[in-house]
Structure formats: C-alpha cells, structure tokens
Amino acid sequence: MQxxxxxxxxxxFRVRIALSLKGVAADVVFVDLDADAHRTDAYRKINxxxxxxxxxxxxxxxxxxxxxxxxxxxxxxxxxxLLPADALGRARVRGLALIVACEGHPxxxxxxxxxxxxxxxxxxxxxxxxxxxxxxxxxxxxxxxLAGHKATGRFCHGDAPTSSVKKD
Numbered sequence: 001m002q003x004x005x006x007x008x009x010x011x012x013f014r015v016r017i018a019l020s021l022k023g024v025a026a027d028v029v030f031v032d033l034d035a036d037a038h039r040t041d042a043y044r045k046i047n048x049x050x051x052x053x054x055x056x057x058x059x060x061x062x063x064x065x066x067x068x069x070x071x072x073x074x075x076x077x078x079x080x081x082l083l084p085a086d087a088l089g090r091a092r093v094r095g096l097a098l099i100v101a102c103e104g105h106p107x108x109x110x111x112x113x114x115x116x117x118x119x120x121x122x123x124x125x126x127x128x129x130x131x132x133x134x135x136x137x138x139x140x141x142x143x144x145x146l147a148g149h150k151a152t153g154r155f156c157h158g159d160a161p162t163s164s165v166k167k168d
Contacts, residue, residue: 001026004046004054006033010105011066012053018070021161022077026055033110051111067094067101080162093157096145104138107131 003019003026005012019026031037031052038050047054047064055063055072063069074082083090106112108131116122122130146152153159 001058002029002056003027004029004031004043004052004056006031006038006052009033009052010108011051011101014066014101015053015055015069015073018073018082021080021082022073024073024077051109067097082162084157084162089151089157092145092149092151096142096156099138099142099145103141104135107134107138 001024003012003015005016005028007030031043033052037043038047038052044050046056046062049064051064053064053066053069055069057063063072070082083093113127113131116127116130146156151157155161
C-alpha cells in the first residue's frame, strides 16, 4: 500500500494513527502541501480533489477521505477493532469523529485559509478571530457530548482506543 501524507495534515494524522493501532504497514509518500505538491498533475490523477490523505491499496484502488480510509482499514484488518462492538457505541464514536472531521477541521485547512485571505480579504487578526470562533464552537460541541456521558473514559469512548465502555 501507498499512503499519501503530509506531516502537518490533520486528516493524514488520523489515518497514521489508525495504521499504527492496526499494525498495518504502508509506504508513505510525502506530499508537500507547502510546495503545492498536491496540485500537480501526478497527484491529481491519484486524488482529483487534490486533498490529503489518499491510500492506494495493493490492487491499485485509491481510497480518499480520512474517515472512509479508517472505515476500510477497520473492515479489512478487524483486529484490533477501532470501533466499539455495539451499534450505539459505534454511532457515538462516528458522531464524535464527524464533529472533528467535518465541523472543525475543514475550516483550518490551507485552502480555506487561502480563500479567506485572497477572495474575502480576511487577513491576520480578523481571520484568526474567525478560525478561533469556529474552533471554540467545534470543541464546545465535542466537550458537550463527552461531559458526563457514561461511555466517556480516558478516551472519548472508553479507557482505550478500542474499548466499548468505561470500566468501573
């Protein structure tokens, strides 16, 4: 497998964690976002969205979007599981992951920051205030779901990355 990644990409970081927890090896291909390497024709052929991460499986299938890649890893390499065994636990964990991956993270990406700067002329302190507002909103929502929930443990759901409920 080839894993297209950048050290500062939060989405790539999610997949790196899953690969590590699973003990799955992949050849890492460094795509330098700072040098716009994700916009080259070569990378566009791998992922037309020109975003990271991407995972090319051994049969040449290209997977994209971190949560979809993580789901595939969990289904393909079931041990250790990344999701709880029970349906309610899986739904909760997916919901928590979606808060981070869909609500907060996209607003911090370079392409959004560039748009705010170049198209909306939102710079420096104003752009920082905008990002801070949405980051605080996202984290407050996440904390609200974690606070006082019976399944919240040392991790967002349980006391280990793969546990289903907090142990008493």
